[in-house]
Amino acid sequence: MADAKVIPFDDDRSRGGAAQRPARRRGAGSRRKGADGPAVHGVGENGGMGEVQPLPGRTREDEAVSREEESREPAGAGGRDGGLERRVAAGLAFLRRRLTGEYEVDDFGYDEELTDQVLMSLLRPLYDKYFRVEVKGIENIPAEGGALIVANHSGTLPLDGLMMQVAVHDHHPAGRHLRLLAADLVFVLPVVSELARKLGHTLACAEDAERLLSQGELVGVMPEGFKGIGKPFGERYKLQRFGRGGFVSTALRQGTPIIPCSIVGAEEIYPMIGNAKTLARLLGFPYFPLTPTFPWLGPLGAIPLPTKWTIQFGEPIATDGYPPEAAEDPMLMFNLTDQVREQIQHTLYKLLVQRRSVFF
Numbered sequence: 422m423a424d425a426k427v428i429p430f431d432d433d434r435s436r437g438g439a440a441q442r443p444a445r446r447r448g449a450g451s452r453r454k455g456a457d458g459p460a461v462h463g464v465g466e467n468g469g470m471g472e473v474q475p476l477p478g479r480t481r482e483d484e485a486v487s488r489e490e491e492s493r494e495p496a497g498a499g500g501r502d503g504g505l506e507r508r509v510a511a512g513l514a515f516l517r518r519r520l521t522g523e524y525e526v527d528d529f530g531y532d533e534e535l536t537d538q539v540l541m542s543l544l545r546p547l548y549d550k551y552f553r554v555e556v557k558g559i560e561n562i563p564a565e566g567g568a569l570i571v572a573n574h575s576g577t578l579p580l581d582g583l584m585m586q587v588a589v590h591d592h593h594p595a596g597r598h599l600r601l602l603a604a605d606l607v608f609v610l611p612v613v614s615e616l617a618r619k620l621g622h623t624l625a626c627a628e629d630a631e632r633l634l635s636q637g638e639l640v641g642v643m644p645e646g647f648k649g650i651g652k653p654f655g656e657r658y659k660l661q662r663f664g665r666g667g668f669v670s671t672a673l674r675q676g677t678p679i680i681p682c683s684i685v686g687a688e689e690i691y692p693m694i695g696n697a698k699t700l701a702r703l704l705g706f707p708y709f710p711l712t713p714t715f716p717w718l719g720p721l722g723a724i725p726l727p728t729k730w731t732i733q734f735g736e737p738i739a740t741d742g743y744p745p746e747a748a749e750d751p752m753l754m755f756n757l758t759d760q761v762r763e764q765i766q767h768t769l770y771k772l773l774v775q776r777r778s779v780f781f
Contacts, residue, residue, distance in 0.1 A: 515534075515538060518534075519535075526618075526619075529600075529618065529621065529623045529629070529633075530618030530619065530623075531600070531618070531619070531620070531621035532618075532619040533598065533621075535619050536598070536619060536620055536621065537590075540616070540619065540620055541587060541590055541591075544583055544584075544586075544587050545587060545591070547580075547584075548584055548587045548588070548591075551725075551727050552584060552686060552690075552727065552728065552729070552730040553729055553730065554584055554587075554588060554686075554730040554731070554732060555729075555730065555731045555732070556588045556592045556731075556732050556733075556734075557731065557732070557733040557734070558733050558734035558735060558736075559588070559589075559592045559593055559594075559734055560594075561680055561734045561735060561736055561737055562589065562593055562597065562639065562680060562734055563678065563737070564593075564594065564595040564597075565595065565637065566637050566677070567633070567634035567635065567636070567637050567638060567639070567640070567675055567677040568634075568639050568640070568677050568678050568679075568680055568737070569630075569634065569640050569641075569642065569668060569671065569672045569677055569678070569679050569680065570585070570589075570599065570639065570640065570641045570642070570680045570682050570734070571641075571642055571643075571644060571668060571679055571680065571681055571682065571761050571765070572585060572641065572642075572643050572681075572682035572683070572684055572765070573643065573645060573649060573658075573660055573682075573683060573684055573765055573769065574643035574644075574645040574646065574649035574650045575645075575649055575650055575652070575657065575658075575684070575687045575688045576650060576687035576688060576690050576691060576725075577650060577651065577690070577691035577693050577710045577712070578650075578690075578691060578725075579603075579607075579650055580687065580690065580725065581643075581684050581687040582601050582603075582641065582643060583620075584684075584687075584730060584732065585599065585601075585641060585682065585684065585732055586599045586601060586620065586641070588732050589639065597639050598621060598638075598639065599621070599639050599640075599641045600621045600622070600623065600633050600638050600639065600640050600641065601620075601621070601622045601623075601640075601641045601642075602622070602623060602624070602625035602626075602629070602630055602640065602641065602642045602643075603617060603622045603623070603624065603625055604625055604646060604647065605624060605625075606706075606707070607622065608624065625642065625646075627667055627670070627671050630642070630668070630671045631671055631674060631675060634671065634672075634675040634677050635675055641682075642668050644663040644664050644667075644668055645660065645661040645662070645663065646664075647707040647708065648661040648662065649661045651693070651696070651707055651708040651710070652693070653693050653694070653695075653696070654688070654692040654693050654694055657688035657689070658685070658688055658769050658770075658773060660762055660765065660766050660769075663758050663761070663762050664758075665754075666751075666754035666755060666757065666758035668758075669740075669753075669754045669757045669758050669761070670748045670749075670754055672740045673740050673743055673747050673748040673753075673754075673757075674745075674748045675740075676740055676741035676743075677740060677741075678737035678738060678739050678740060678741075679737065679738040679740060679757070679761055680734055680735060680736075680737050680738075681734075681735035681736075681738070681761050681764040681765045681768070682732065682733070682734050682735065682765070683732075683733045683735070683765050683768035683769045683772060684730065684731075684732050685730065685731045685732075685769060685772040685773060685776065686728045686729055686730030686731060686779075687728075687730065689726060689728045689779050690725035690726050690728055691710060691712050691715070691725060691726070692712055692713060692726075693710045693711070693712055694711055694712060694713065695710075695711030696708045696709060696710065696711065697709040697711060726780075727780060728779050728780055729776070729778070729779065729780055729781055731772050731776065733768055733772060735764055735765070735768060738757070738760065738761065738764075740757075
């Protein structure tokens with residue numbers, strides 16, 4: 422594997438994300454306009470307005486109505502059996518759409534139907550039962566429009582980003598989806614690359630971030646990058662550098678709020694007590710972690726510890742009051758970057774004081 426490199430988030434190259442981003446594609450049997458409702462408009466590949474077909478399948482509202490109807494049915498004949506039949510029918514319809522190609526992905530490879538019905542269901546047991554994530558401040562995320570969530574990064578493996586994605590998906594009243602920005606290493610790993618695209622992840626570059634924000638998407642970024650996720654256990658909950666403020670510049674250009682996010686619990690899932698740098702260079706990884714269990718226990722050592730997590734979304738920091746040229750002001754970017762970083766660090770300390778134990 423070639424040496425992994427990180428494309429800086431504040432590198433505003435016009436072609437930063439285009440090389441990694443697949444073109445918008447449609448399944449072989451995809452629905453045409455009028456087949457399942459009116460078409461809506463979205464941003465095309467060249468920045469123009471193009472027609473975007475609504476995703477087939479049931480919406481969140483449909484699923485909620487279905488669950489309500491099931492709860493009202495008697496438990497006798499035709500009650501639970503009818504609910505089971507509907508679930509089986511819905512599952513078969515989903516499989517038919519996947520096999521015939523009657524589904525769509527956006528320009529970045531995001532598959533909303535697969536994410537809602539399959540991928541989130543796979544992550545949810547880890548979120549609910551294993552890490553028992555507690556979410557605070559979800560009301561600070563706007564119900565609509567673009568917003569940039571900035572979070573700390575830790576844990577040796579990037580499970581914190583996935584858990585943050587589940588938190589927004591399952592707890593936000595408007596049922597919003599979080600689109601995460603990831604390092605280029607994610608998109609060269611087999612299987613991982615395809616799953617990341619399906620979940621809505623894209624390259625951590627200014628071009629992709631601005632495009633998502635301009636479309637009213639909720640975007641997540643972890644500016645510490647590999648410095649945060651690969652730091653030794655002795656430096657846990659001490660934020661690393663946030664780069665040169667590229668995420669602030671992006672938010673200023675789009676006039677979208679910045680929402681600080683603090684995650685407690687991820688630092689202890691893989692306590693990193695060493696780094697095999699030579700092996701990391703040979704494999705093309707930014708680091709090769711040594712933990713109390715990995716690699717000594719083999720595959721068993723890769724099982725994360727069942728720590729108790731808390732994810733808190735802070736109050737938004739508005740950027741729409743600044744003039745357009747503010748995005749080019751290095752002093753303003755430095756001050757806002759430092760403000761976001763300090764707010765996350767302060768919240769981390771507060772949550773650490775409040776928690777009773779790493780595991781409870």
